Amino acid sequence: MEQFYLYIAIILSAIIIMMLSIAVVYYRRKLNKCKTALVRCINENIEMREKLPEYELPHFIGRDDITPEEFTNIIHNILKRLLYVFTFCLMI
Numbered sequence: 001m002e003q004f005y006l007y008i009a010i011i012l013s014a015i016i017i018m019m020l021s022i023a024v025v026y027y028r029r030k031l032n033k034c035k036t037a038l039v040r041c042i043n044e045n046i047e048m049r050e051k052l053p054e055y056e057l058p059h060f061i062g063r064d065d066i067t068p069e070e071f072t073n074i075i076h077n078i079l080k081r082l083l084y085v086f087t088f089c090l091m092i
Contacts, residue, residue, distance in 0.1 A: 020090060027086055028079070035075045 066074075 023090065024083065024087070028083065031079050031082060035079065038075070
C-alpha cells in the first residue's frame with residue numbers, strides 16, 4: 001500500500017514538473033516576442049530622443065548611444081529576472 005502511494009507521488013511530481021517546464025517555455029517565448037516588439041519600438045522612435053529636453057532623457061541616452069550588444073545584454077538580464085520572479089510566484 002505504501003508503495004502505491006509512492007508511485008502516485010512520483011507520477012504527480014512528474015506531471016507538476018512537466019507543467020512548470022511548459023509554463024517556463026511559454027513565458028520565455030512570450031518574453032522574447034516582447035523583446036522584439038520593444039526593439040522595434042525603440043528603432044521606430046529614435047528621432048523622439050532628439051525632441052526630448054535634456055532633463056527628461058534617461059541616463060543611458062545622455063551619453064553616447066548604447067551598442068546593440070549592450071542593449072541585448074540589458075534585455076537578457078531583464079528576461080532572466082522575470083523568469084526568476086515567475087518561478088518564485090509559481091512556488092508560492
